[in-house]
Amino acid sequence: MYQYTEFDKAFVRARAAQYRDQLERNLAGQLSDDDFRPLRLQNGWYLQRYAPMLRVAVPYGEISSMQLRALSRIAREYDQPDAALLRDAQEKQLALGEVPVPGGTPVVTRFKTGYGHFTTRTNVQFNWIPLDKSADVMDLLASVNMHGIQTSGNTIRNICTDELAGVAADEIADPRPFAEILRQWSTLHPEFAFLPRKFKISINGAEEDRAALGWYDIGLQLLKDPAGELGFRVQVGGGMGRTPIINSVVREFLPWNQLLNYVEACIRVYNRYGRRDNLWKARIKILVKAEGQRYIDQVEEEFGRIRAAGAAHTITQAEYDRVAACFVAPAAKPASRDARMLDIVRADAEADPEYDRWLVRNVHPHRNPQLRSVTLSFKRLGQAPGDADADQLAAAADLVDRFSSGEARVTHSQNLLLPWVHQDDLPALWAAARKLGLARANIGLLTDMIACPGGDFCSLANARSLPIAEAITQRYQDMDELHDIGEIDLNISGCINSCGHHHAGHIGILGVDKDGKEWYQVTLGGADGSHLSGPAVPGKVVGPSFSAAEVPEVIEAVLDTYRRERITVDGKGETFIATVRRIGLDPFKAAANAARFTERELA
Template sequence: MYQYTDFDRQFIRLRAEQYRDQLQRRLSGQLSEDEFRPLRLQNGWYVQRHAPMLRVAVPYGEISAPQLRVLARIARDYDQPSHEVFQGAVAAQNKLGDVQLRDGQGIGSKLVTGYGHFTTRQNVQFNWIPLDKSADVMDLLATVDMHGIQTSGNCIRNITTDALAGVAVDEVADPRPWGEVMRQWSTLHPEFAFLPRKFKIAITGAREDRAATPWHDVGLHLIKNSAGELGFKVLVGGGMGRTPTIATVIREFLPAEQILNYLEAVVRVYNRWGRRDNKYKARIKILVKAEGQRYVDEVEAEYRQILDHDGAPHTVSAAELQRVSAGFVPPALKLDSAAAEAVTPAEQAEYQRWLQRNVHPHQNPALRAVTLSFKRPGQSPGDATAAQLDAVAELAERFSAGEARVTHQQNLLLPWVAAAQLPALWREAKRLGLAKANIGLLSDMIACPGGDFCDLANARSLPLAEAVTVRYQDLDELEDLGEIDLHISGCINSCGHHHSGHIGILGVDKDGKEWYQVTVGGSDGKDLSGAAVPGKVIGPSFSSHEVPDVIEALLNTYRELRATGADGRQELFIDTLRRVGVEPFKQAGQQARHPNADTEETATA
C-alpha cells in the first residue's frame, strides 16, 4: 500500500488542528452556521436529517488494518447520538410505515448506531457523530493518515478505481500509481477549489471496466497503442442525477505522462465555461452536451497552450512515476508450504459455491482476491458494525498482508490471499457472517442511505433493500436468476446509481408520500456489451408496498423469456431484456400493481 509522506501527514494533522479551532469558535457563537458551513464541508462534515454525517476519504479504495481499527473505534465510541436525537429519528421514521411483504410481514426502518457505511465511491461514512465530538474524530483519523478533505464541495472528489487494481488478470497496467499522482495534483489545487459543481474522476487499467468510468465527470482507461506505449483513453461528461449522461470519448489515446496536463485543460475549460447560475445545470455533462465539439476543441487548445507556452509543468516524469509506483509493489508474502486446511465432504458444496462467487483469479497464480459480502438480512447494504470492522482488520492481517479494498458494490475485498489459505479464510468469514456466496447476484445490491438519514432523499431505500434481501435468500434461486445488478436510490441525486442498474429503483415524492420509479436495462459498462446505458422507466411510479412484488414480476418474466445456450447455460437477465425489449417487462410491472392501491395519478390529483 502507498504510504503518506511526512508532508502529507503534517498537512492533515495541521488541518485537523485548524478544524478544532473552527469548531470551537462555532460552538462558542463566534462563527454563525452560515460561516461555519463551508469550513465543515471542506473537511467532509454534512448535517443530515437527524445528525451530522462524516464522509472519510479512501483514495482508490485501499485501506489498511490499522485504518480499519480506527474506523471501528469511531463507530464504537463516537457514532452514538444522544437519546433524544435517536428517539426523534425513530419516531419520524415510524410515521412512514412498513414495506409489506406478500406474507403480511412488514419491514420498516431499523435505525442502528455504531457502524460505518461503505459507499459506491469507495468512501466510508458515519451518520450519528455529534458535532461537538467531530474535532476528536478528525484527530483520530489523522493518526492513521485519514481525513475527509475534498469528500464534499465543488472540487475534485476522491478518485476511484477498480477494487482489483494491481491484481486483476485482465489488467493492462496498474491504475493505482496514476490515481495517487492525480490525488496529489488535485488536493487543494487553488484553481479548482471552487468549481461550478462537484467533480468525480474514475480510472481503470483493466479490459473489463469495473470502475463505472462512463458514469463519471472524467473516466480514464489505461491502454497501450500499437507500438506498446502506455496511454489513456479519456472520457468526459458522464454523470447520473436528473440528466443521466454517458461520458464522451474526447481522446482515444493520450500519452500517459501527459495525463495531468490534459486534465488541467479539461477542468480549466469547465471552470471557465460551466454554469454557475443553476446548480442543476452546472455539472460538466451539461457543458459537454451543450457545446459538443466546441468543448473538445477548446480543451485541445488549452492543452496545447499548457504544453507549448507553459512548459508542460505537470508532466509525470519516469522518476516520479517510479517513486510513486514503489508504494504499490506487491507485498512480501511468506506463503506457507504446509498442506491446506481440509474442507470436509459436508462442507464442499457450500465452499465451492463461495469459491465460484466470492473468490477471484489473481496475477500471481499462488494468490487469490476474495470479496467479503456485506449484504445480509438485518443489515443495510454496505453497513459494517464496529465489531465487523475490527474483525476485518484481523482477517486482513492474517490473510491479506494487512490490506483490504472498499469496492464499488459496497463490499470489502482482500487482495492478497494465498490459495492454500482459502479454506481457513472461508471458515473465519463464515463465522463472522461475511461469507455469503452472493457476489454479483440479486441480493448483492447497491443502495444509498436514503430517507432514513439523508435530508435530500424523497423516499427510503433501506426498507426496500431489506424486503428484497429477505425475499431472495435461497442461494439456489439466486444462482438460477444469475447475475443481476439491483440499484436503489432515495432521490434523483442517484447516490445508489439506480440509472446503471439492470433493475433500478428511484424514490420520488408524491404529495408527501413515498413512491418509487422502476427502470430496467441500465448498465455501468462492465458487462459483455461494454456499453454503459441508463435504464428505461417501465411506467407510473409504484407505492413502497408494491415494489417487492414488481421486482418479483420482472424476475418471473425473465424466467419465462430467457433462452438456453448450446452449452446449457441460461441467458442472463440483461441479455434477455436486450433481446426481447422493455415492453414485456413493462407489462409485467404494471400487472403487479396491488388492486386497491392508489396509482401515481390518484396520489397526485
C-alpha cells in the same frame, strides 16, 4: 499501498488542527453557522436529516487493517447519538409506515448506531457522530493517515479505480500510481476549489471496464498504442442525476506523462464556461453535451497553452517511479505450515456445497497464480447494504492481517475485498468469514444490491431506500433461487441525485415524492460498462411509479418474466440483462404493471 511521507502526515495533522480551531469558534459563537458550513463541508462533515454525517476519504478504495481498526473505534466510541435524538428519529420513521412483504415480515427502518457505511465511491460514512465530537474524530483519522478532505463541495472528489487494480489477471497497467498522482495534484488545488459543481474522476487499468468509466465527469482508460507506449483514452462528460449522460471520448490516446496537463485543460475549460446559474445544469456533462466539438477544441487549445508555458505538471519518470514503488506486491505470505490442520479445514470446507458456491461467486482470479482476491459480503438480512458495525470492522481487520498482507479494498458494490489471499488459505478464510457472517456466496447476485442511505438519513432524499432493500432481501433468501436467477445488478436511490447509481442497474429503483408520499420508479436495462453489463447506458422507466408496498411484487414479477423468457445458449443460461436486450421492455412493463395493487389492497 501508498505510504504517506512526513509531508503528507504533517499536512493531514495540520488540517485536523485547523478544523478543531474552526469548530471551537463555532461552538463558542465566534463563527456563525453560515460561515462554518463551507469549512466543515471541506472536511467531509454534513448536517443530515437527524444528525451530522461524516464522509471519510478512501482514495481509490485502498485501506489498511490499521485504518479499519480506527474506523471500528470511531463506530464504537463516537457514532453514538444521545437517546433523545435517536428516539425522535425512530418515531419519525415509524410514522412513515412499514413496507408490507406478503409472506414475510413488514419492514421499517430500525435505527442502529455504532457502524460505518461503505459507499459506491469507495468512501466510508458515519451517520450519528455528534458535531461537538467531530474534531476528536478528525484527530483519530489523522493518526492513521485518513481524513475527509474534498469528500464534499464543488471540488475534485475521491479518485476511483477498479477494485482489482494491481491484481487483476486482465490488467494492462496498474492505475493506482496515476490515481495517487492525481490525488496529490488535486488536493486543495487553488484553481479548482470552487468549480461550478462537484467533479469525479475514475481510472481503469484492465481490459474489462470495472470502474464504470462512462458515468464519470472524466473517465480514463489505460491502454497501449501500436508501438507499445502506455497512455489513456480520455472520456469527458458523464454523470447520473436528473439528466443521465454517458461521457464522450475527447482523446483516443494521451501519453501517460501528459495526464495532469490534459486533465487540467479539461477542468479549466469547464471552470471557465460551466454554468453557475442553475444547480441542475452545472455539471460538466451539460457543457459537453451543449458544446460538443467546441468543448474538445477549447480543451486542445488549453492543453497546447499549458505545454507551451513549460508543462509544469508533466509527470517525470522519476516521479512516477517514486509513487509506483509504493504499490509493489507484498511479499508472498505462505499458507499455514500445519499440514494436518490445513487438511482438516480443507476437508470440512469441501464437504459443504456452500463452499463451492463461495469459490465461484466471491473468489476472483489473480495475476499471481498462487493468489486470489476474495470479496467479503456485507449484504445480509437485517443489515443495510454496505453497513459494517464496530465489531465487523475490527473482525475484518483481523482477516485482512491474517489473509491479505494487511491490505483491503472498499468496492463500488459496497463490500470489502481482500486482494492478496494465498490459494491454500481459501478454506481457512471461508471458515473464518462464515463465522462472522461475511461469507455469503451472493456477490454479483440479486441480494448483492447497491443502496444509498435514502430518506432514513439524507435530507435530500424523497423516499427511503433501506426498507425497500430489506424487503427484497427478505423475499430472496433461498440461495438456490438466487443462483438460478444468476448475475444481476439491482441498484436503489432515494432521490434523483443517484447516489445508489440506479441509472446503471440492470434493475434500478428510484424514490420519488408524489403528493408528499413515498413512491418509486423502476428502470430496466441500465449498465455500468462491465463485461457482464456491456457498454454503459441508462435504464428506461417501466411505467408509472409504484408504492413502497408494491415494489417487492414488481421486482418478483419482472424476475418471473425473465425466468420464463430466458433461453439457453451453448449450454449456459441467458443472463437477465441479455434477456432484457433480446426481447425488449414490453413484456417486463406488462408484468410490472400487472403487479400493481388496487386501492383497496393498498388501504
